[in-house]
Amino acid sequence: MEQLGLIADIGGTNARFALTPIRTIAPGEALKLTEADLIAPTALNGAEYANIADAIEAYLAGPAADYPRPEHSVMAIACPTDQDQITMTNHTWSFKVSELKATLGFKTLTFINDYNALANAIPQLDDDGLIKIGRGEPVVGMPIAVTGPGTGLGLAALAFNDNEPVTLETEGGHAHFAPTDETEIGILQYLLTKHDRVSNERLISGMGLENIYRALSSMAGEEKALSAPEISKAALDGSDELCGAALARFCAILGSYAGDVALTLGAKGGVFITGGIVPRFIEYFKSSEFRARFEDKARLAGFVQLIPTYVVVSQQPGLLGSAAVLNHRLNH
Ligand SMILES: Nc1ncnc2c1ncn2[C@@H]1O[C@H](COP(=O)(O)OP(=O)(O)OP(=O)(O)O)[C@@H](O)[C@H]1O
Numbered sequence: 001m002e003q004l005g006l007i008a009d010i011g012g013t014n015a016r017f018a019l020t021p022i023r024t025i026a027p028g029e030a031l032k033l034t035e036a037d038l039i040a041p042t043a044l045n046g047a048e049y050a051n052i053a054d055a056i057e058a059y060l061a062g063p064a065a066d067y068p069r070p071e072h073s074v075m076a077i078a079c080p081t082d083q084d085q086i087t088m089t090n091h092t093w094s095f096k097v098s099e100l101k102a103t104l105g106f107k108t109l110t111f112i113n114d115y116n117a118l119a120n121a122i123p124q125l126d127d128d129g130l131i132k133i134g135r136g137e138p139v140v141g142m143p144i145a146v147t148g149p150g151t152g153l154g155l156a157a158l159a160f161n162d163n164e165p166v167t168l169e170t171e172g173g174h175a176h177f178a179p180t181d182e183t184e185i186g187i188l189q190y191l192l193t194k195h196d197r198v199s200n201e202r203l204i205s206g207m208g209l210e211n212i213y214r215a216l217s218s219m220a221g222e223e224k225a226l227s228a229p230e231i232s233k234a235a236l237d238g239s240d241e242l243c244g245a246a247l248a249r250f251c252a253i254l255g256s257y258a259g260d261v262a263l264t265l266g267a268k269g270g271v272f273i274t275g276g277i278v279p280r281f282i283e284y285f286k287s288s289e290f291r292a293r294f295e296d297k298a299r300l301a302g303f304v305q306l307i308p309t310y311v312v313v314s315q316q317p318g319l320l321g322s323a324a325v326l327n328h329r330l331n332h
Contacts, residue, residue, distance in 0.1 A: 002021045002022065003021070003022045003068075003071075003072075004019040004020065004021060004022065004039065004067055004068065004070050005019065005020055005021075005022050005070050005071075005072040005073060005074070005323075005326045005327075005330070006018075006019060006056070006060075006064075006070040006072070006073040006075075006106075007019070007020050007038075007073065007074055007075070007319055007322035007323050007326055008056075008073070008074075008075035008076065008077075008319075008322060009075075009076045009114065009117060009316075009318030009319050009321075009322060010046065010052070010075060010076065010077040010078065010088075010114075011046075011078050011114070011318075012046075012078060012088070012089070012091060012151065013045070013046065013047075014043045014044070014045065014046065015043070015044045015045075015046045015049075015052075015055050016041065016042070016043045016044075016316070016318065016319055017040075017041070017042050017044065017055075017056070017059040017063075017064070018038040018039060018040060018041040018042070018316075018319050018323070019038075019039040019040055019064055019067055019070060020033075020037050020038060020039060020323040020326065020327075021037060021039075022072065022326070022327065022330055023327050023331075024331065025327060025328070025331040027162075028162050028163055029163065030123070030163040031123070031124070031324055031327055031328065032123075032124065033124045033320060033323055033324060033327075034124070034126070035315075035316060035320070037320075037323055038316060038319050038320065038323065039064075039067065040063040040064050040067070041316065041319060042059055042062075042063040042064075044058065044059060046091060046093065050092075051093055051095065052093045052095055052100065053095070053100060053103050053104065056104060057104075070106070071105075071106055071107040071108075072106065072107055072108045072109075072326065072330060073104075073106055073108065073109045073110070073326070074110045074111075074112060074322045074323075074325045074326040074329065075109070075110070075111050075112070075322065076111075076112050076113070076114045076116065076117030076318050076321065076322045076325075077111055077112075077113070077114060078113075078114045079113075080113065081111040081112055081113050081116075084096050084097050084098050086111060097109060097110075097111055108329070108330070110325070110326075110329060112167075112169075112322070112325055113154075113156070113169050114154065114318060115146060115147075115154035115155065115156035115169065115274075116156050116167050116169050116321070116325070117317070117318045117319075117321030117322045117325065118146045118154070118156065118272075118274050118312070118317050118318060118321055119144070119145075119146040119156040119157060119158045119165075119167055119321065120158065120165060120167060120321035120322075120324040120325050120328075121312075121314070121317035121318070121320040121321030121324065122144055122146060122158065122270075122272050122312075122317075122321075123144075123158070123165065123324070124320045124321070124323075124324055125312070125314050125317070125320070128313075128314075129312065129313060129314030129317070130272070130310040130311070130312060130313065130314070131282060131286075131310060131311045131313055132308060132309070132310050133273075133285065133286060133290060133291050133309045133310065133311060134290075134291035134294070134295075134308075134309055135291075135305065135308070136270075136305065136306050136307045136308035136309065137306070137308055138268070138269045138270045138308050139268040139269060140269070141160050141269070142160075142266070142267070142268035142269040143157050143158060143159045143160075143265050143266055143267050143268065143269055144157065144158050144267055144269035144270050144271075144272060145157045145261045145262065145265045145267040145270075145271045145272065146158075146271075146272045146274055146312075147172065147173065147257075147258065147261055147271070147272075147273065147274070148254075148272075148273040148274040148275035148277075148278060148311075148312070149204045149205045149206065149208060149209075149250075149254065149275045149277045149278065150205065150206070150274070150275035150276050150277060151205060151206060151207075152173060152201055152205050153173030153174075153199075153200055153201040153204045153205050153208070153275075154173055154274075154275075155170045155171070155172035155173050155261065156168060156169050156170060157170065157265045157267065158269075160269075164328070164332065165324075165328065167325075168265075172200075172261065172264070173199065173200055173201045173204070173205075174199045174200070174201055175199060175200060176197065176198065176199060176200075177191075177198045177199060177200050177202060177203055177253075177257075178256070178260065180256055180293075180296075183216075183219075183249070184249075184253065186215065186219045187203070187211075187212060187215040187216070187219075187249075190214075190215035190218055190219065191203075191211060191215060200257050203250070203253050204250070204253060204254050204257055205275075205277075206228040206277060207228070208250065209228045209231055209232065209246060209247070209250050209277070210225065210226065210227065210228050210231065212246045212249050212250055212253070213225075213226055213231050213242065213243065213246035216242055216245055216246055216249070217242055220242065224242075226243065228277070230243075231243045231246050231247060232247055232277075232280065232281060235247035235248075235284075236281055236284060247281075247284070248288060248289065251284075251285055251288035251289060251290045252288065252289040252290065252293045253293075254273070254278075254290055254293075255288075255289060255290035255291060255292065255293030255294040255296075256293045256294070256296070258271045258273065258290075258294050258309060259293065259294040259295065259296070259297055259304050262294070262303075262304050262307045263297065263300060263303065263304065267307060268306070268307055270307065270308045270309065270310060271294075271307060271308075271309050271310075272309075272310050272311075272312050273309065273310065273311045273312065274312045274317065278311050279311060279312075279313050282311060282313070285311065290309070291309060294309055
């Protein structure tokens, strides 16, 4: 049997695991994986395990019990991964990668940021994992950018060196928010009364949608607060005008920001919108101002018009990206 590696996608709630075949990639060859390369994919509830080693051993002894024990692993996790010590933000799990590797008896164990995995998933996705928004065509071999609203706003990019992806992990979601009209200047002014600085994440995330709604209601004379799901529900069923205005503004601001990402990274391979929020209202998003605002870059409009934008709707992009990174690391 071919050698299998262990991959994981560990979020605040779910810890997803799978095994994946370790491939030999010829120099210059592009890796192509499919969901069939994710063997025994399983989501465990992280809260049920005292530590990460227990969760991994439970996966290996349970869903993966019929396969040989892996010796190599790449795990994506929703927190910084540049130190040996990893402490999850929304979790009790805290561990040293070097100690975990010894405990598990693995030859290699690498942790990557969850957006690193999402970026590396993009070249592996087929058409049904992506929904194209507007015009533009990808230029093969040019950088791609992956960003989008969830609990926060992550941003990563891939550049390519002879088919070999080079990942840029960034904190671009925390760059300053740039308003484009009087209403957005009003939203910024409102948020500056609450925060010392206002990053894109303050508007483009679940919390961001709530902030936009709160700001617009305050500007209309009476500050009100609703949760992100409540705002999008009332916007979509047309029952609340202010919720409609907030969701429309959210999509428009996401468009301007995504256009800035395209300009900054020269992402002629495309800008890919991830996160759990936009796929919940894809038809609305298609007819929103997102794409017009993406292209609204004055003298640089011609640059961004050619760049395609997509929403990622694939179910397992984190695992697929971890499998891609595992294969690239073991081949080079
Ligand atoms: N119907 C909805 N409309 C708008 N926002 C929503 C909706 N449902 C959930 N959210 C918001 O989505 C955010 C969660 O995003 P997402 O589902 O992408 O999780 P995540 O960031 O991937 O976290 P994890 O990795 O733990 O799953 C929360 O801020 C939540 O308020």
